[in-house]
């Protein structure tokens with residue numbers, strides 16, 4: 001479906017090669033104004049903001065993106081690089097759109113536009129450790145098939161035929177063939193680059209410190225070194241949406257959740273899928289731990305571990321990387337060695353090889369969790385011409401491309417895709 005649309009757009013932009021062809025772009029796409037005045041200004045150069053910028057600029061809109069660090073300097077550059085989902089299903093909902101739709105956009109960027117994003121539709125193997133988890137996954141697979149989604153239970157032997165390092169002592173694996181992986185930094189920068197080629201102005205090193213509504217409609221956005229003016233403002237600032245909302249007198253219920261990861265030295269190719277564990281999803285299906293201020297599906301609550309969570313893969317540079325913890329600690333981005341060791345033990349239960357590989361480096365980043373756990377994508381009707389694309393929580397790398405496209409299409413056409421109803425910001429954004 002997305003591909004049909006893309007055939008037309010491919011005539012406008014053709015990836016890296018389009019740099020040379022930029023002069024052939026229609027005037028309003030190629031034109032790059034020096035002025036800091038624009039039609040749409042996007043705050044945040046993560047995957048959500050960069051995709052929004054690309055899809056708006058591609059439709060001929062005048063776009064400025066401001067980012068206080070570099071493109072992909074926060075969660076979008078620090079994540080595991082896993083792409084989720086189980087296909088479109090018979091009756092695609094928001095989750096189908098932002099997962100399967102994003103996979104289509106990853107394909108377009110890598111295969112059609114020529115960006116090297118290390119994208120691969122590798123599939124995911126999720127390890128099943130107990131009888132209870134096995135029964136839960138049997139139900140899940142039946143539910144997926146009823147809805148027209150993909151998913152299959154494999155015996156350890158079947159799993160080891162496609163992932164030789166998988167632990168043969170486990171009860172089984174869930175195989176999700178529609179899932180994939182890509183390099184976070186390369187991918188996010190590809191979107192920003194494509195946006196620039198389509199005429200957007202990408203401004204890094206611009207920390208937004210003030211936003212003022214203009215009497216003439218639109219906003220003045222002040223950074224430490226410049227002032228920009230726009231008709232339409234988009235908040236794509238990840239875990240920092242609430243501080244930016246405060247500049248507009250709004251409360252945006254997005255909290256920073258620390259995710260942390262570790263990597264081995266580079267080794268020859270040994271792990272071929274993205275890897276997960278059923279332990280957390282089974283546990284959260286019984287009690288997701290949410291309350292008024294705590295988002296669902298965290299590994300910790302009140303500084304206590306509730307459950308282990310696991311995701312990982314082998315990068316193209318040979319590093320095997322794993323992570324999983326999700327903890328609410330404010331804007332703290334320092335990795336916790338104890339949590340890393342727990343995660344490493346969990347990883348070794350699934351891929352025993354990693355027990356013998358020393359940890360080379362660790363890192364952490366902040367995921368933008370909405371307090372109700374659902375994405376926040378659309379118009380904030382408490383203010384004029386104000387939009388947001390965030391709340392993509394622990395899965396925003398794999399969901400950000402389509403989330404950005406859905407928002408771009410909404411802004412450009414004025415028509416909100418029906419699936420965005422459940423992401424409506426008005427359900428939760430309030431006057432501060």
Ligand SMILES: Cc1cc2nc3c(=O)[nH]c(=O)nc-3n(C[C@H](O)[C@H](O)[C@H](O)COP(=O)(O)OP(=O)(O)OC[C@H]3O[C@@H](n4cnc5c(N)ncnc54)[C@H](O)[C@@H]3O)c2cc1C
Nearest residue numbers: 044046048068076079080082208238259365395396397398
């Ligand atoms: C360790 C870890 C592992 C993860 N693993 C996965 C995974 O495997 N798969 C997956 O799909 N997702 C994963 N995620 C989640 C995913 O990374 C996020 O959901 C996603 O990157 C959010 O993208 P974003 O563009 O909304 O936010 P960000 O990438 O955080 O971008 C927001 C940008 O806004 C900028 N900004 C903030 N305030 C200002 C300001 N005042 N002025 C200017 N700029 C500002 C920031 O500098 C930042 O660059 C993981 C996250 C972490 C931390």
